[in-house]
Amino acid sequence: MNTPFTYQKATENDLDYLLDLRIKTMVPHYADSGLPTDRESALKRILYEFDKAYIIFLDQHPVGLLKINRAAEKTEVLQLQIDPELQGRGLGRRILKNILDEASETGKTVSLSVLKTNKAQHLYSSLGFKTVGEDEHSYFMEVGN
Numbered sequence: 001m002n003t004p005f006t007y008q009k010a011t012e013n014d015l016d017y018l019l020d021l022r023i024k025t026m027v028p029h030y031a032d033s034g035l036p037t038d039r040e041s042a043l044k045r046i047l048y049e050f051d052k053a054y055i056i057f058l059d060q061h062p063v064g065l066l067k068i069n070r071a072a073e074k075t076e077v078l079q080l081q082i083d084p085e086l087q088g089r090g091l092g093r094r095i096l097k098n099i100l101d102e103a104s105e106t107g108k109t110v111s112l113s114v115l116k117t118n119k120a121q122h123l124y125s126s127l128g129f130k131t132v133g134e135d136e137h138s139y140f141m142e143v144g145n
Contacts, residue, residue, distance in 0.1 A: 074144075
């Protein structure tokens with residue numbers, strides 16, 4: 001049986017954890033994309049829509065970050081980061097599947113963006129996300145009604 005995830009609203013006390021997580025998960029992709037990788041830029045991304053940020057726990061241990069905007073007509077996954085030491089175990093897939101199931105029950109579309117250099121786009125495609133647009137660095141993907 002899969003252990004359920006728990007989510008705890010992120011607070012300023014979590015900033016050190018979130019900065020460390022962001023550096024481990026995103027700086028390589030930002031570097032590959034020619035985007036800023038400095039601490040200040042990472043902190044700016046962490047603080048973007050911080051009121052929608054949740055620390056993901058599994059067995060009372062933090063495993064990542066989910067930043068999500070649940071609007072009336074659409075659910076937007078703003079950021080999903082899993083600790084690199086725990087990647088490849090299906091955690092991101094389970095989290096996204098839960099979000100997709102919830103959105104399906106309410107007839108919502110789920111959207112996200114992914115850097116073109118991030119291999120997570122294959123996970124998103126396997127879950128039914130389709131590319132609906134792009135810019136220089138990212139693909140914009142959606143699934144749903």
